[in-house]
């Protein structure tokens with residue numbers, strides 16, 4: 253079979269919808285289009301039944317009761333509701349004053365966590381942004397050292413979206429429970445890929461998105477613990493009182509049906525899929541780091557998701573590398589947030605230098621990634637790096653054994 257180009261290696265950014273998900277969704281665009289809020293006719297009941305089924309499917313994936321699932325528009329909204337909603341509910345002092353309460357998070361969280369926390373800081377809360385160690389893993393000990401008398405919320409991702417590393421979430425959740433502090437985890441990259449049991453692990457709030465688990469975009473969920481303790485939140489979207497008042501707005505019925513189906517497929521297939529992807533990722537990491545000298549795997553070697561590789565290549569220029577591998581759809585170590593290319597704050601947070609951060613690739617594999625595609629990516633990246641280095645005087649100096657850190661550069 254001929255390989256279709258470009259090869260998609262960016263499943264951490266988004267996944268295609270599984271055709272089984274699309275099939276489940278289709279009737280809800282047309283004949284079953286009812287509003288779940290319509291209590292007096294079949295159209296409404298049909299929609300309500302579909303939402304109930306999806307709620308059960310999501311609850312089975314998370315290990316919770318279906319009453320603890322709140323449907324949202326995605327992980328960004330779930331994070332905002334969890335973080336702002338909990339902070340406002342459990343604040344120590346009223347709005348407008350300082351010292352409203354202390355929040356712990358980490359410097360390499362997704363912006364959908366960092367920005368809500370920063371907004372709360374502007375509004376009178378305090379926050380600690382834990383600095384990760386070079387392997388990127390946040391431990392319970394780090395959290396313990398940051399806890400204060402006035403800590404009301406700890407929010408830490410289960411797995412990092414850029415480097416795939418896994419934090420000590422069950423241990424951190426237990427610590428928070430012992431201290432009576434609410435614990436939220438952004439599990440967007442974790443859920444559907446790794447077994448999740450919020451009840452066993454004592455997690456209070458958990459966010460994720462449909463489009464990372466082969467479901468549709470624009471839909472997600474927030475798990476909200478109902479017992480031991482019953483977690484309360486201040487709603488961030490007011491209106492018709494849907495989702496038990498946590499999130500108003502007519503249900504995105506097609507999206508919710510798709511999310512439910514995607515959750516069910518992941519629950520049934522994640523073990524086999526994870527084993528397959530983990531093998532592929534390790535093969536890719538080993539092949540690239542062997543074929544290319546001065547290269548490094550970013551993040552912890554073992555405590556990581558099966559499908560996300562993040563590798564830096566020394567002595568190549570970042571933009572040149574991206575141009576040279578344009579037949580591989582992947583992410584670079586630069587965040588194109590504006591016209592300027594900023595090196596990734598996640599890689600910088602681990603202590604990776606600006607140059608190396610720029611010349612890094614995140615390669616994330618998925619449900620339909622083939623061995624052939626992996627072989628192609630290995631060959632293309634190896635070729636590109638070697639070619640770019642042919643033009644690099646610094647690489648020549650390095651090969652001649654010159655320690656570049658001792659070189660005194662002329663400044664004009």
Ligand code: PMP
Nearest residue numbers: 326327328362364413438440461
């Ligand atoms: N958190 C993490 C860890 C993510 O990877 C993402 C998506 N990149 C989000 C939150 C935001 O998800 P969404 O865009 O679906 O709201």
